[in-house]
Amino acid sequence: MxxxxxxxxxxxxxxxxxxxxxxxxxxxxxxxxxxxxxxxxxxxxxxxxxxxxxxxxxxxxxxxxxxxxxxxxxxxxxxxxxxxxxxxxxxxxxxxxxxxxxxxxxxxxxxxxxxxxxxxxxxxxxxxxxxxxxxxxxxxxxxxxxxxxxxxxxxxxxxxxxxxxxxxGYIERGVRLNTFHDEIGAERAVNMLMKKIKGQYFLTEYKMPAFDRVRPRPGVKDMSRATIALVTSGGIVPKGNPDHIPASSARSYGAYSLEGVDDLTGEDFQTAHGGYDQTFANEDPDRVLPVDVLRCMEREGRIGRLFPTYFATVGNGTAVAHAAQWGGEIGQKLREAEVQAVILTST
Amino acid sequence: MPVAHMASIVPISKSVGANRIIPTVAIPHPLGNPALPREEEVAVRRQLVEKALMALSADVSDQTVF
CATH class of the missing domain: 3.40.50 (Rossmann fold)
Known part of the structure; x- marks a missing residue:
């Protein structure tokens, strides 16, 4: 029929x-x-x-x-x-x-x-x-x-x-198919590498995402009057991870207050990141998010002001499309707040 | 607004398109070094952040590692 x-x-x-x-x-x-x-x-x-x-x-x-x-x-x-x-x-x-x-x-x-x-x-x-x-x-x-x-x-x-x-012949859907190969991964990888060295055609089994490019913005003219914001993909969050940002494949970011915070301590902050050894960041979160030295620089007049909110997510298997979307949102918020420059730390 | 990317693996910073790149200490402690005494560690952090501020003040026309 x-x-x-x-x-x-x-x-x-x-x-x-x-x-x-x-x-x-x-x-x-x-x-x-x-x-x-x-x-x-x-x-x-x-x-x-x-x-x-x-x-x-x-x-x-x-x-x-x-x-x-x-x-x-x-x-x-x-x-x-x-x-x-x-x-x-x-x-x-x-x-x-x-x-x-x-x-x-x-x-x-x-x-x-x-x-x-x-x-x-x-x-x-x-x-x-x-x-x-x-x-x-x-x-x-x-x-x-x-x-x-x-x-x-x-x-x-x-x-x-x-x-x-x-x-x-259809357009790639971003769906991975399980298939069986006669050769193990190591053999296939070496064969691919040999082809690459010889300048021959080869087909990757794991395409890297295509990242966009942004034209560099002009430098800050007067740092002593500039508001600087901190953003991190290193997973530094208030103790207890109030927004439950997952240790990998994060689907959100958090905005957290630095009001009255002079120095990040392991008592009040931690990392939520599951992709690196957390020991050092939990001991002293300034090792990922340098609030202590930026506060010093603020007092000395080296910078105008540290923006009182920082943004954090976990960059660990996080989808590029999500990250790009959050970057746009965070950028928008910082622009509206008239922040002049951003320090983005990654682990 | 300009962004300084402080991270330990420069090729990744480049591939994701960062324009102002500041290489740091290590993946689990980019802005610190637990092997150093506290004061020296803070000095290292300060040096790196100082470098980031210089990068943010500089005009660059392409991806630049500071």
């Missing part, structure tokens, strides 16, 4: 209209429409498009929960096993809409798939929730996108165990 699939497209591909119809609320049409006609042809008797959801891009992005609910109802009404969205190419809002639609179906236990240009903002947001196939940046790539989507949807529906993103 053929699989039943719901296809999601926007107002443009649904023939409703262009940008002026981007507020079109979701609409359910029986059968295939727009690019769905090509998908239908590619599937032949393996799968049928039971219905098409047509929705304006602005409407979808502006009413995510309502559209997700609408998609859930459509899947139930047609007892569909899968939702396929797009392809969205490099249309930003359409990419978000396709990602949202496919994620909504995945959240309801259905097979889901979309396709878009790898730099479409929908990729970063939704790649972990659904499968996204890469496409060209414009609808000129429709001819390649449709057969790839059709074949991949059937693969997913057949429940075949998938290989890695590189093998299967």
């Amino acid at each position: 053929a699989y039943r699939i719901i296809h999601y497209i926007n107002q443009f591909f649904g023939g409703v209209g262009g940008e002026d119809k981007a507020d079109h609320p979701p609409e359910l049409r029986a059968g295939a429409a727009g690019p769905g006609l090509a998908l239908k042809q590619a599937w032949g008797d393996q799968a049928e498009i039971a219905a098409t959801v047509v929705c304006g891009d602005n409407y979808c992005v502006g009413h995510p929960e309502e559209v997700a609910g609408f998609i859930g109802q459509a899947l139930d009404k047609y007892q569909a096993q899968a939702l396929v969205a797009g392809p969205a190419f490099n249309a930003g809002r359409y990419g978000l809409a396709c990602g949202l639609a496919a994620s909504a179906a995945a959240a309801r236990g259905r097979v889901s798939l979309t396709a878009m240009f790898p730099e479409n903002p929908g990729v970063e947001i939704y790649k972990a929730n659904t499968f996204i196939l890469p496409t060209a940046d414009s609808a000129r790539g429709m001819g390649q996108a449709v057969p790839a989507m059709a074949a991949f949807a059937i693969k997913l529906l057949n429940g075949r165990r998938l290989g890695s993103a590189a093998e299967e």
